[in-house]
Structures are given as structure tokens and as C-alpha cells.
Amino acid sequence: MIGATMNKRMEEATRLTRAGKLHEAMALLQGAIPESNGEEAPVKPYQGGNIFEGTCEVVDEDGTVSKSRPTSRASSSACGHGRKASAGAFTAGRFSNHVGSRDYKLYIPSGYKGQALPLVVMLHGCTQNPDDFAAGTSMNQLADTQQFCVLYPAQPISANHSKCWNWFKAEDQQREGGEPSILAGMARHVIDTHGLDASRVYVAGLSAGAAMATTLAMTYPDLFAAVGVHSGLPHGVAKSLPDALSVMQGGTGPLGNRGKKPEAEWASDVPAIIFHGDRDTTVHPNNADRVAAQYGALRPAEGAYKPTVEKGKAANGHAYTRTTHYDSAGKPRLEQWKIHGAGHAWSGGSVEGSYTDPKGPNATQEMLRFFVQHQQPS
Template identity: 35%
Template sequence: MARVGAPASAHDGPSRLVALTAFGTNPGALLGHVHVPKNLPAGAPLVVVLHGCTQTAASYDHGSGWSRLADRAGFAVVFPEQTHANNPNRCFNWFASEDTAQAGGEAESIAQMTETMIARHGLDRGRVYVTGLSAGGAMTLAMLATRPDLFAGGAVIGGLAYGTATGVSQAFDRMRGHGDTSDAALVELVRSGARGHDGRWPTLAIWHGGADATVSVSNADTIARQWRGIHGVNATAVREERRGTAIHRIWSDAQGRDVVEDWTVPGMGHGTPIDPSRGERLGAAGPYMLDVGISSTAIIARSWGLIAAPDAAVAAKPAAIDRVAKIAIPVTPKPAGKPRTAAPAGIQATIEHALRAAGLMR
């Protein structure tokens, strides 16, 4: 593996990641980067981390702090990376059915990277997890849906439910919070993606900003409905608490296992919540890396058993959840060379306008 030493952007430091090579046929034409702590023992866990639009693997690692936490806690991390050739805004193509199926696209490339890391470093197949932001969050759900045998759990940040968009036009609608789908249909989308899976389903944590102007926070409810249905848990059987500024809701299955969690950060926009100056001191503020005084990286890792729980949890009756639905949608399709559903006339101008409004383009 070759060292990747160049900064991801002007405000990022040198990358802590190395390139992952020879990981399979790579039908989705993705790049792979990894961080493996020194002297990592056999049987360690693995976390797969998927960046958001306009980001790189290195910039998302710099902002979220996953590789630094891996050094402290003893687990490996793999960062699949989108390319400009696949998507001009570096979005994982969560709205393209050919990239979100078990075989033949980006989801298969991510699975190949994951399998390669398990085999190459002797990692624990029973402790493999996946997380991502925005388009990476939507692709996180694609991985959980299509490879429930591979992942024990996942965490989606500012993402969208699996299978609910099959093209750019539908992607815009879903990100706005339009085009609701029945609970039964949402569950069937996942079961169809899993191709007859009859084992245990991965657990899921959902994170969303209450003032997200890029992906409507109503999508968090849609994801929760989809995965409560998969786990067969009752929507009313919920526990609620406040953790710092965040509202935390938890649903458990009949065996008492927490299987679906929902974290809402009131007033937070579109991005990954971090806490670089307190607590675990992970990550760095930047575009879509939001210092709101709560480290989603640490909380997610703790829920997966990767780091120890604190001595006492802070819990209180939650205030009303302020959920705001607005838009700004970087979901450009892949250009020629890897076939995609054609975008409607004028869609590029609309996307560029949205990107400028969101501060993603000049």
C-alpha cells in the first residue's frame, strides 16, 4: 500500500490514510484508502467510512477523527472514495440502482474492499460496521440492505432510505422530503436488495440536523420506519433521552437489543456533528463537519462497543424536536463511460444553482 501524503484540501493536514490496492474487480471504479493502527491484533473490528459529496476520504477522516479514534481504541478503518469520473461532485451514486445492488456497481466495490481488509488483516468478521454522511449515508444504507451478512451495524448521517430513488429526478424529490412510501413498501425495498436474507439484520443509528437545508429531516423518519419494519419493532415502543443538545430515541427488539436509534440535533444543518475541543477531542471543523458540541464519531463507536461507555450517561426528558425541511441537492449523475439514467433537461443548471446556494461552488 502506497502512502497518500498530499493534503485533501488547503485546510486539511497531511492524510493519515494509505491506499488500498488489489481489492477485487472493482466494478464501481472506486478508490480505497485505509488506516490500520500499528500492532493491531488479529480479530480486531473494522469500520467502513463513506464521505459526503465534494469530500474525499482524507478530508472526511480529518474532520470526523475516525483514524485517530482507531489508534486509541484498536480497530481498522477503510475509506472508499468516489472519483470525479464517476460523479462530478464526488457523490456516491445512491440514486442509481446499478450502484446500489449486491453486484455490478459501487456497492460491490465497497463490499470487496471490506472483504479484502478482513482477510488481509485477520479482522473479526462479526464486528464490521459502516457509516457515512449524506450521499455516503445513503450508500451506508445500501450496504446494510444488500450485505446484511457482512455488517453488524451501521450509522447514517443526513442520509436517505434505501431504494426510494432510482434517478436524479426522484433523488431531488426524496431530498426535499417529497414522495412518501408506505411502511410495507419501504421494508420490501430492503428485503429485495438483500436477496432472501434470513439471518439477523444489522442495527442502525440515524443522525440528522433539525435545520438540515440539504436533506430534509423528514428523511430520518422514513429511514426509521424502514428499519423498524425490518426489525419488526413497534414505533410506539420507544425510549427517549437528551444527550447534550441532541434528542435520542431508541427502539429495542423482543430480546431487548437496541436495534434502531434516532439522533436529532436541533438547529444543526447538513453535516457530521463533531466535538473537537472537548470530550474525546476528535476531528476538526470544516465544510459539513459541524462543531455542535457532540461527537457523533465517539457516540457511534461506543454504541458498537468499540470504546468504553462513560461512567454515567446524561439523560433528561427531551424538548420538542425542531425539524425543518429545506433543499439544496448535489446529486449529479455519472458522465458517459459508466452508463446512467439520463438527467432531465436543465437539471445541470438546477444542480449548480443549488450547489452555489449551499456554498459548494463559486
């Protein structure tokens, strides 16, 4: 989620919080204390439209920008057509709706010929960007072999100084509002543009991106057929930066969850696969249990299969414990992977990206295996 610089910032914010200087701690974490020459420009909202309508620009392989055009779910003129890059390449674009705008990268596999492929939405962690996250997870390579598209929304520094998704803000934790509205609108936009399979749309993320992924599963269960949460946090348990800091540290401080259990207020029936290293010093490992507690699989209906626990070890890598919860038909609804000895990094990731741990197990492959078992009912 964050490197050495951000870790130092958080340590200082912790000290300020304990000293009762919450304003200074919030300003430090939010980036209001400038590291360079001053203030950031706000994200300008798009005037008009909703999560089904917006505008976007397509950046061609030569770097030129195709004409921006409005689109909607019913529109036949789809952004991404015309002069966009050919299939099998990364394309870049920008989506806007009534809430705001975000850039994105979209990977279209080499075998795409207009068929209704699945879509995986990948939300990067703090300080990362779509290219870095794609390189670290190797998701695009698997998209070519398994035939699906990958959408990488980009969080700008103007929205968060460290490019974190704002999972800890109340306005960014709701349906049809804040960042969830932009991300859901962007996903639907891409689905309509490329004729993708709306019943096979999945979302996954790392750290702050994982926290936002689980927020999307809570607020848009009708859109996402399954969710992957790597080193993430629960939905709705933080409403401010001091809250976020406390939750990330394990909720042991005075602000930790305010004495409430996350499952008391939120629940989702979206199938989930969760990864977390038990040596994570950035997001406390107990957050994996908190995330799991928000999903319906831990409150199974009568007749559901008993959970199974499997212990294993990646080849020349980390040992792990995988707990799987099933529905009454014996279908996996929740997998929780505890990676022994791993820190705050994408398990099994490539060294070509940041915050990765090549020692495995391979979270990318396991998430995709889990995703293909699930789709939205017709």
C-alpha cells in the same frame, strides 16, 4: 453533502424540474454540463473476478507504488503486505473487481500486531475525500484508542461529478452489482488482507455516503454488523436524479417516493444509529424517519422492550432528542438522534474537515459506542 456551489446547482435543477425540463435538470446535477474543459473519462472496469477477487495497489509512505497483485479470500499473498506503510499510519490502495475500481485509504492503529481487529467503513459525502472525511470525523484518533481499523473508500470524479456515491441509481442499489459490489468486495478484501474480525464490520457515512451506507445494510446484511447513517436518505426510493432531488427536498414534489412508503419495499434487521439535524436544508430532516422505517427495529417482535426517548444537550452545544428501540432481550437495535438547531454537517466533528458541526453531540463517539454492542452471529 454539498457546499454553496452544489446548493446553487440544486436550486437551478429544482427550477428546471418544475418547468418540466427534466433532461436539463438531470444533466446539471450529473455534471454533464462541464464546469471546466469537457468530458470525464469513464471508470474502467476490471475484467474478471467477483466481489471476493480483485487486484489492488499499495502506496507506500514515500509515495511509491508497490507491485499490483491479484488476491482472493483464500489467498495468502495479501495486498497491503510487503512495502506498505507501518502500522499506525494511513495507507493508500486501489481495489478492482468485475464491476470497476476505487481508490481507498486504510488506517491501521498503532496497536495493531496482526490481531483480529474490527473494521469501520467510512463513506464520505459529496465533494469530500477520505483525508477530509477522516479529519472531520476524527475517526482515526478513536481507532488508536479503541483499536480498530478504518477503511475510507474514495469516489472519483469520473464516477460522479461531485464525488457523490450514486445512491439514487438503480444499478447501484443491488447486491453483487454497481457500487455496493465494489464496496463490499473492498471491505472483504481488507478483512482478508489484514486478518480482521469479519463478525465486527461496520459501515457509516455522511449524506450521499450515509445513503450508500444504508444501501449496504440492505444489500449486504451478512457483512455489516451495524450501520451509522448521518444526514442520509432511504434505500431504493430514488431511481434517477429528479427522484433524488425530490427525496432530498422531503418528498413533497410530484416525484416524491411516487406515493410509496420506503418501508413497503425494503427492510433490514441490521442494527442502525441515525443522526440528522432538524435545520438541515440540503437533505430534509424527514428522511431520518424514512431511513428508520426501513429497519426491523420499528417492527419489533412480541415481547420487545418499549422505545425510550431521552432529551439532552451537548456541553456548550446543541440540544438533542434520542429515541432508542430495543429487541426482546433489551438490546438496542435502533437509535435515532434528532439534533436541534443543526444543519447538514457531521455532529461533533472537527473544524479540520468540511461539513462538520463541533457543537455536538459527538456522532463519532456515539456510533462507535453503538457498534461495539453488535457483531454478526457466529
